[in-house]
Amino acid sequence: MKSKRLSFVIVCVCNRLNENRVRDAIVSGACCSEDVYARCGVRKNCGQCQETIEEMLDQNPAAQAVAA
Numbered sequence: 001m002k003s004k005r006l007s008f009v010i011v012c013v014c015n016r017l018n019e020n021r022v023r024d025a026i027v028s029g030a031c032c033s034e035d036v037y038a039r040c041g042v043r044k045n046c047g048q049c050q051e052t053i054e055e056m057l058d059q060n061p062a063a064q065a066v067a068a
């Protein structure tokens, strides 16, 4: 059985979003950072996390296919 990698590294300090929540939003179909925020039930505040979220989106082939 393949175990899910858990990470509690905070990606978005303003909204207390950890890496797992962001990754779950991406896997469930988020195609841009605004979509990630929406799927997590939050709004972008300072925007410091946006670049990191976009990098995570770039690393996810499913998100790239949706965005194309």
Ligand code: FES
Pocket: 011, 012, 013, 014, 015, 043, 044, 045, 046, 047, 048, 049, 050
């Ligand atoms: S760190 Fe994400 S909006 Fe501020």
